[in-house]
Amino acid sequence: MRLPLIATILVAVVILFSAVGLALRRPAAPPPDAGPAPDFALVRSDGRPFPAAELRGRLALVYFGYTTCPDICPTELGWMTRTLRALGDTAGEVQPVFITIDPERDTPAKLGEYAALFDARLLALTGSPEQVAAAAKAFGVAYQRNVPVSAQPGFYLMDHTMTTFVLDRQGRIVLRLQSRDRTPAEAAALIRPLIGAR
Amino acid sequence: MIRPLLLGLLACLAAAADLVVEQAWSRATTAGADTGAVFCAIRNRGTEADTLTAIEGTAAATIEVHEHVDAGNGTMRMQPVAGGLAIPAGGEVVLKPRSYHVMLIGLKQGLVQGGGLDLVFVFAKAGRIPVHARINPAWAMGFDEEK
Numbered sequence: 001m002r003l004p005l006i007a008t009i010l011v012a013v014v015i016l017f018s019a020v021g022l023a024l025r026r027p028a029a030p031p032p033d034a035g036p037a038p039d040f041a042l043v044r045s046d047g048r049p050f051p052a053a054e055l056r057g058r059l060a061l062v063y064f065g066y067t068t069c070p071d072i073c074p075t076e077l078g079w080m081t082r083t084l085r086a087l088g089d090t091a092g093e094v095q096p097v098f099i100t101i102d103p104e105r106d107t108p109a110k111l112g113e114y115a116a117l118f119d120a121r122l123l124a125l126t127g128s129p130e131q132v133a134a135a136a137k138a139f140g141v142a143y144q145r146n147v148p149v150s151a152q153p154g155f156y157l158m159d160h161t162m163t164t165f166v167l168d169r170q171g172r173i174v175l176r177l178q179s180r181d182r183t184p185a186e187a188a189a190l191i192r193p194l195i196g197a198r
Numbered sequence: 199m200i201r202p203l204l205l206g207l208l209a210c211l212a213a214a215a216d217l218v219v220e221q222a223w224s225r226a227t228t229a230g231a232d233t234g235a236v237f238c239a240i241r242n243r244g245t246e247a248d249t250l251t252a253i254e255g256t257a258a259a260t261i262e263v264h265e266h267v268d269a270g271n272g273t274m275r276m277q278p279v280a281g282g283l284a285i286p287a288g289g290e291v292v293l294k295p296r297s298y299h300v301m302l303i304g305l306k307q308g309l310v311q312g313g314g315l316d317l318v319f320v321f322a323k324a325g326r327i328p329v330h331a332r333i334n335p336a337w338a339m340g341f342d343e344e345k
Contacts, residue, residue, distance in 0.1 A: 067228070070235040070264075070302075072274055074225050075295040078337030105232075113228045117336035142271045148278055152260045152304055155232075157276055159269040180296060
């Protein structure tokens with residue numbers, strides 16, 4: 001009576017671990033249920049409009065942040081540019097994108113100057129507060145103002161999602177990455193197979 | 199008469215020498231940036247715990263030690279460390295990306311790569327310790343940039 005129970009548990013555990021192992025080893029091919037491409041209409045740092053469709057045909061790395069961000073954003077954007085470097089010759093197939101969630105302070109010009117500190121290829125996008133809110137919603141990005149208790153009057157920080165989204169050539173979200181989870185080399189290894197998938 | 203004074207002075211010097219602030223660095227910002235961050239390692243070689251109570255400097259209007267907390271919903275929040283930053287006896291606290299950092303708010307001027315930044319760290323026991331931070335590229339992850 002006892003033995004079959006233990007055997008059943010053992011079999012269940014083996015199956016569970018195999019399933020987890022398989023899931024982890026699954027190649028990073030675009031999931032068929034990736035869902036519709038997030039739609040947005042934003043503004044480039046040179047003031048020209050930038051619709052989501054302009055990203056189609058290439059992969060994209062998309063990160064939402066703001067230029068007054070003292071630590072997280074430079075950390076994530078630095079990680080993004082290192083990931084591009086890790087991709088080597090194929091990096092040209094991937095468009096890095098930085099979208100501000102603080103359009104009140106991040107003017108197009110300010111944003112462009114900031115992006116240039118990281119990588120000349122980094123495309124910086126802003127828009128009206130409504131356009132930015134719509135873009136963030138399309139990606140499932142959350143943000144809100146946070147006024148630190150002892151900071152100078154009028155100053156605020158933004159709480160925000162730290163995810164870097166990988167978009168395929170159709171603009172669909174196929175990967176969600178965070179620098180604290182993966183080195184640039186590991187991220188590049190996940191992105192490389194997507195570059196081949198046309 | 200002079201001896202207790204000398205002893206007192208020596209005790210002060212010893213306390214200051216127990217606290218060491220090393221490998222201070224910052225990240226370059228745009229010319230008109232409002233904020234910056236400084237990172238470093240604080241080592242306490244003494245037998246008593248100490249607290250970093252304030253950081254002074256002319257680089258910014260407000261200078262605070264900040265920490266990251268989970269603000270829920272997958273978002274992160276940065277906020278001042280309440281009551282100062284405790285440095286345990288014989289221990290080390292490292293201020294680094296995604297962790298504690300010195301927050302510069304209201305920068306007087308942008309931080310230029312290759313330049314430097316002078317601060318004074320004020321400890322409850324060890325007193326005032328001058329710290330020079332070097333300014334690394336905006337994408338740096340450590341004192342040695344790539345780390």
